[in-house]
Amino acid sequence: MALTHTSLTKTSTTDTSLTHLSVGEAGTQSVAFRVNGRAVSVSSSPLQRLSRVLREELGLTGTKVGCDAGDCGACTVLLDGDPVCACLVAAGQVEGCEVTTVEGLADRISSGHASGDSSSCASSSEISFSGVSAGARLQQAFLTHGAAQCGACTPGMLVAATALLERNSAPNENEVMDAIGGVLCRCTGYRKIIAAIITAGTETSRSESTDITAISPDAGGAVGQRLVRLDGKRKVDGSEIFGADETPTNALAVRAIRSPYHRARFHFSDLDAFVRDHPGIEAVFTVKDVPGKNCYGVIGPFADQPVFAEEEARYRGEAVAAIVGEMAAVERLEVAEFPVSWEELPPLKDIDASLATGARLIHENRPENILVRGRVVRGDVEKALATADVMVQAEYETGFVEHAYIEPEAGFARRVGDQVEIQACTQSPYMDRNDIAMILGIAPERVRIIPTAVGGGFGSKLDLSIQPFLAVAAWHLRKPVRMVYSRTESIVSTTKRHPARMQLRGGCSNDGKLLALDFAADFNTGAYSSWGPTVSARVPVHASGPYYVPHYRALTRAVHTNLVPAGAFRGFGVPQAAIAQEQLYDDLANCVGMDRLEFRILNALDDHTPTVTGQVLGEGVGIRACLEALRPRWQAAQREIAEFNSNAVGALRRGVGVAGMWYGCGNTSLPNPSTIRIGLKRDGRIALHQGAVDIGQGSNTIVTQICADALGAPIDHFDLLSGDTSITPDCGKTSASRQTLVTGKAAQMAGEKLRRAILKLAGACDCASIRFSDHGVTVRDGDKSLALALQDLPLDEHGYVITSEATFDPPTSPLDANGQGVPYCVYGFGAHMAEIEVDTELGTVRVLKITAAHDVGRAINPTLIEGQIEGGVAQGLGMALMEEFFPGKGENLHDYLIPSAGDIPPVESILIEDPSPVGPFGAKGIGEQAVIPTAPAILNALHDAIGIRVRKVPATPDRIRAAILAAQKKGEARG
Ligand code: FES
Numbered sequence: 001m002a003l004t005h006t007s008l009t010k011t012s013t014t015d016t017s018l019t020h021l022s023v024g025e026a027g028t029q030s031v032a033f034r035v036n037g038r039a040v041s042v043s044s045s046p047l048q049r050l051s052r053v054l055r056e057e058l059g060l061t062g063t064k065v066g067c068d069a070g071d072c073g074a075c076t077v078l079l080d081g082d083p084v085c086a087c088l089v090a091a092g093q094v095e096g097c098e099v100t101t102v103e104g105l106a107d108r109i110s111s112g113h114a115s116g117d118s119s120s121c122a123s124s125s126e127i128s129f130s131g132v133s134a135g136a137r138l139q140q141a142f143l144t145h146g147a148a149q150c151g152a153c154t155p156g157m158l159v160a161a162t163a164l165l166e167r168n169s170a171p172n173e174n175e176v177m178d179a180i181g182g183v184l185c186r187c188t189g190y191r192k193i194i195a196a197i198i199t200a201g202t203e204t205s206r207s208e209s210t211d212i213t214a215i216s217p218d219a220g221g222a223v224g225q226r227l228v229r230l231d232g233k234r235k236v237d238g239s240e241i242f243g244a245d246e247t248p249t250n251a252l253a254v255r256a257i258r259s260p261y262h263r264a265r266f267h268f269s270d271l272d273a274f275v276r277d278h279p280g281i282e283a284v285f286t287v288k289d290v291p292g293k294n295c296y297g298v299i300g301p302f303a304d305q306p307v308f309a310e311e312e313a314r315y316r317g318e319a320v321a322a323i324v325g326e327m328a329a330v331e332r333l334e335v336a337e338f339p340v341s342w343e344e345l346p347p348l349k350d351i352d353a354s355l356a357t358g359a360r361l362i363h364e365n366r367p368e369n370i371l372v373r374g375r376v377v378r379g380d381v382e383k384a385l386a387t388a389d390v391m392v393q394a395e396y397e398t399g400f401v402e403h404a405y406i407e408p409e410a411g412f413a414r415r416v417g418d419q420v421e422i423q424a425c426t427q428s429p430y431m432d433r434n435d436i437a438m439i440l441g442i443a444p445e446r447v448r449i450i451p452t453a454v455g456g457g458f459g460s461k462l463d464l465s466i467q468p469f470l471a472v473a474a475w476h477l478r479k480p481v482r483m484v485y486s487r488t489e490s491i492v493s494t495t496k497r498h499p500a501r502m503q504l505r506g507g508c509s510n511d512g513k514l515l516a517l518d519f520a521a522d523f524n525t526g527a528y529s530s531w532g533p534t535v536s537a538r539v540p541v542h543a544s545g546p547y548y549v550p551h552y553r554a555l556t557r558a559v560h561t562n563l564v565p566a567g568a569f570r571g572f573g574v575p576q577a578a579i580a581q582e583q584l585y586d587d588l589a590n591c592v593g594m595d596r597l598e599f600r601i602l603n604a605l606d607d608h609t610p611t612v613t614g615q616v617l618g619e620g621v622g623i624r625a626c627l628e629a630l631r632p633r634w635q636a637a638q639r640e641i642a643e644f645n646s647n648a649v650g651a652l653r654r655g656v657g658v659a660g661m662w663y664g665c666g667n668t669s670l671p672n673p674s675t676i677r678i679g680l681k682r683d684g685r686i687a688l689h690q691g692a693v694d695i696g697q698g699s700n701t702i703v704t705q706i707c708a709d710a711l712g713a714p715i716d717h718f719d720l721l722s723g724d725t726s727i728t729p730d731c732g733k734t735s736a737s738r739q740t741l742v743t744g745k746a747a748q749m750a751g752e753k754l755r756r757a758i759l760k761l762a763g764a765c766d767c768a769s770i771r772f773s774d775h776g777v778t779v780r781d782g783d784k785s786l787a788l789a790l791q792d793l794p795l796d797e798h799g800y801v802i803t804s805e806a807t808f809d810p811p812t813s814p815l816d817a818n819g820q821g822v823p824y825c826v827y828g829f830g831a832h833m834a835e836i837e838v839d840t841e842l843g844t845v846r847v848l849k850i851t852a853a854h855d856v857g858r859a860i861n862p863t864l865i866e867g868q869i870e871g872g873v874a875q876g877l878g879m880a881l882m883e884e885f886f887p888g889k890g891e892n893l894h895d896y897l898i899p900s901a902g903d904i905p906p907v908e909s910i911l912i913e914d915p916s917p918v919g920p921f922g923a924k925g926i927g928e929q930a931v932i933p934t935a936p937a938i939l940n941a942l943h944d945a946i947g948i949r950v951r952k953v954p955a956t957p958d959r960i961r962a963a964i965l966a967a968q969k970k971g972e973a974r975g
Pocket residue numbers: 064065066067068069070071072073074075076085086087088
């Protein structure tokens with residue numbers, strides 16, 4: 001298996017990122033130290049960050065920078081054997097020291113010393129790994145356990161774990177969690193990382209891990225295998241290229257000037273004089289310099305976001321100008337030096353203010369500040385509620401949630417003739433291409449987007465960020481330009497999960513049959529549309545949960561405010577709705593005295609019951625199987641918890657909760673095709689052009705597994721070409737859990753088509769077999785065997801002997817005025833169960849275990865699916881208990897808390913395979929699905945433990961305490 005990354009240039013050793021560090025203030029001096037066993041000497045300010053020296057001076061870009069503040073741990077290196085944050089170590093401090101980065105882990109054979117230093121190699125008895133370094137063992141274990149997803153945290157994790165294993169070759173789980181506690185991962189949920197470290201540390205557990213070892217399956221045997229991710233090696237050896245890791249030599253730096261106010265008018269004074277007076281600054285760009293439309297947006301009809309604000313900034317963090325110049329000059333600038341004056345204006349900061357009668361319009365063409373409404377109505381909800389035996393109503397609220405991927409946005413651009421090329425992290429290269437073309441006023445074919453590896457996206461990197469600034473600057477200056485967001489810039493300016501305000505009424509019969517649900521929600525969509533229309537459309541379809549609800553009304557509104565735009569974040573609003581609907585269903589079950597799990601099983605959708613849009617799926621509705629799979633653990637947990645609580649004497653109480661989930665894969669009632677091209681080369685290898693961007697979820701591997709089995713070729717015969725709009729057809733965006741279904745299906749079709757073409761070339765029947773080997777391609781038809789003389793055959797326009805291309809667009813239908821129709825052709829289903837412990841005096845919650853059952857149709861790669869589930873659980877836990885972003889406050893990873901390794905409990909994943917009739921080999925999506933049921937399961941467990949509902953999520957300790965006190969006042973609290 002070869003994997004091609006089409007980078008434009010080699011790593012620069014001269015350019016730097018926008019870290020706002022005072023370069024050269026203390027003068028430069030020579031600093032001599034050893035890196036990975038090699039003596040080096042750099043000329044640097046002694047105050048320069050070690051991370052920057054490693055990356056920019058020495059080209060060791062395996063060390064990642066996620067915050068420059070000691071918060072994320074991505075930059076962890078070993079300094080004389082001890083793990084340190086390289087962003088907090090000054091270059092002058094490492095004089096004479098030994099530094100080990102991820103690039104040197106494999107060769108590091110001794111604690112505190114590297115292999116190149118034979119004179120000082122210690123023969124520590126603690127390091128008895130049969131000649132294999134701890135680092136190398138960890139790298140292998142990370143691969144085989146699927147412990148690296150996007151890979152942005154992986155170098156820091158590996159380095160921290162190496163330090164641990166060099167001290168303690170057989171750590172237990174707590175010791176591992178302590179050791180990696182300072183390194184944040186947003187993708188994996190840590191469980192596979194912990195398992196990998198424990199495995200790497202002991203001979204015994206290593207031998208137990210054979211079921212997850214790398215394999216190279218025979219032809220036709222890839223689907224269903226725990227195949228090591230095909231791009232994994234780069235992620236563990238530090239050679240993966242993320243947005244900030246590569247740039248042309250002498251690229252200029254781009255830095256945006258952003259509004260410090262939620263709403264402000266602004267005025268520039270003499271920009272020409274500013275450029276003249278600042279040596280090294282080449283240009284300032286504003287709205288006047290946008291050659292095409294000063295407008296972009298992920299959904300064409302709603303596009304409204306300017307590259308540069310014109311006269312008035314609508315949110316704090318909106319860009320009004322961009323400065324371009326030499327790196328040092330750009331970094332030296334104090335923001336106050338820039339000639340802009342601000343007039344702060346009163347903002348509309350919440351939904352009520354924006355909806356108030358007579359409120360100022362944020363966009364003139366959007367009455368009442370409503371961007372869009374969503375609606376699904378079925379049956380007669382009022383009548384059903386009036387006649388229901390039991391009716392419950394509730395209100396819930398959720399806040400902004402920050403994506404907090406470890407890699408801030410970064411990339412570079414350059415103009416090549418009349419084209420512009422942008423290499424950057426993105427989830428949606430073709431969408432980027434179209435918007436950049438519009439901004440520059442050129443044809444899309446004149447824009448080339450080259451996605452780098454993506455250090456986590458979760459939806460936010462679907463929207464443009466750095467790209468418009470890079471494009472405008474490169475276009476005008478005809479020089480390469482580079483932009484790297486700081487953590488604060490990333491948090492301030494990029495999209496968030498929509499805050500939601502939800503009201504519900506639900507009714508059921510005394511025997512627990514759901515009769516009706518009335519759901520209304522307003523979503524704070526911020527200053528610009530982004531994915532607001534998608535959230536508004538998707539939520540009404542899903543707010544019933546995966547249950548049969550005969551009478552249903554769901555109405556949504558996306559409301560503009562003067563806050564950061566809310567956009568796509570894993571689930572497109574469905575996780576917020578599930579928080580409300582699943583707690584309401586618990587209340588209904590409690591009211592009728594039913595077991596909460598059995599209530600859900602009773603009402604679960606099946607193949608033949610209509611959904612709230614009237615769709616009957618016919619096959620592949622696996623929610624009942626998911627819920628039933630939880631039953632044994634549910635019953636055991638209830639017994640254990642009852643015993644614990646009956647014996648409890650202190651402040652601790654335990655509870656168990658459950659929640660169900662469904663999620664339609666792909667766009668809601670809109671086309672979203674993927675096209676896959678594969679080519680048979682003259683040497684018999686297969687080129688797979690797949691444009692689905694792998695943001696860590698594993699599409700590079702999954703799509704190849706599917707294509708390989710459809711064609712009947714071994715996985716290692718594929719050469720993968722990913723993402724680049726000049727070499728791969730459009731596979732759409734990586735979002736909405738669509739890549740396994742949509743791109744996977746296209747890959748299956750293209751593989752089958754190529755198989756038929758090869759058989760036809762050989763004059764063989766459809767039942768003949770094809771053998772791919774290092775010697776070429778052989779077709780066996782009955783007794784006859786024919787070796788194809790590929791070397792003698794002409795090449796087609798793509799440069800292949802045979803090219804096969806296939807497009808798949810999920811069959812859906814538009815929804816009518818009541819939201820009736822077929823919004824998705826495939827749904828994923830799942831249910832989570834949470835066991836928790838509450839400290840009623842402190843208001844803290846410890847999650848003890850999550851059991852997660854998911855119907856994935858067909859588990860193409862179980863390890864990668866488990867990774868998605870565990871990562872989703874971690875994000876759901878954060879959403880339930882700790883994560884809330886307040887625009888204007890805590891714009892860093894110190895104040896904005898995401899779960900660290902110690903927060904994540906054991907996760908038991910149960911994979912249900914109820915095949916989809918549409919998906920490739922029956923597969924369904926899992927990416928969004930995994931996050932949805934965790935938060936409501938935890939919140940239901942909280943109610944089970946102490947009898948309170950926290951109406952505003954996250955349920956932070958202060959909110960839990962306040963709810964306990966309020967309940968005590970009313971005499972309702974338990975425990
Ligand atoms: S980059 Fe150093 S801790 Fe985040």
